[in-house]
Amino acid sequence: MTDLTRRRFLALTAASTVVAGCTDIAADTSPVVHAPGSSPATTTPRRTPKPATSPPPAPPPAKLQANELGQLPVLMHHRLVTSSAGAYDQTPDFFRQELERLYRENYHPVRAIDLARRDLTAVPAGKTPVVLTFDDSTPSQVAFDSAGRVESDCALGILRGFHARHPDFPAVATFYVNRNPFGLSGAAVPQALVRLTALGCEIGNHTWSHPNLHTLSRAEAEAEIGKLAAMVRGATPASPCGTLALPLGVHPRDSSVLARGGRGSTAYRNLAVLLVGANPSLSPYHRDFDPMAIPRIRCSSHRNGRGPLEFNYWLDQLATRPGLKYIAAGNPAHVTAPSSLRQSLAPGLADRAIWWN
């Protein structure tokens, strides 16, 4: 496990305080409108329609303890099984408990591609971005019924059910798929990919056949990545794969093959590579953020595995270590952080920075 003491973080003097956004309780000052022929004495005032303007300004950064140079969890999931058999498995109940904890602790799901593009502008004030990733595209992750609806007991169904109860927790995730994703074949494959994209999820590249990339030649590794990229682009041309999760967590001998390769229909470009293990990610605005090596925290409920320890350990760390956690300021045009972190800002962002304290 990574030694966090090697990481730079700020010791803030006060505990984090999350302040909810203000409710619009402005007085109704609209003029009274009379229907033709009606008497003014019997006409009641109408509520002013809520104007389609920007939301109220975010609370001050110091009040939020805003820290957009802090760290955030990228969570790695595999199969959902009712009886956990392997160190990468988790039960549906464990996944539900994970969502409950994330929501309770003010996390806000985004996709891996958002992290790769260094765009966390959608994260509301006081929230911490979290990326939910799923590897290997098993049917336990995404399944549709005969009417094309998402099955309620697959991972996506559980996530969507949670979102229905908590609309401020988006049902978005990144699915790292292989050939025959989710156990599908033929026309069902592009239909599922189109559907997933329409639901706001990201389709990521996990290679065609899930090989150990280190054992392959460059041309073979390129073919593995390019063939999968072609399958996704064929289904969703506007949303080609833009991120890749390493099968088995193993790098190819020449890592440059991960970023781009192929030709024609198999041409691909990945803005980010996701690892297997084992700690939170740096903020994409941090100068040391490396999109080609994004760490992930394993989520598993296997009794003999270390999954629950990894997930709970790191969420405990983010909850309790002052200054460690990314906390959004709710000011999308800017990067807001304590002034003591000035030296940690990535190059090119100085014009967008807001420092407090």
Ligand SMILES: [Zn+2]
């Ligand atoms: Zn895998």
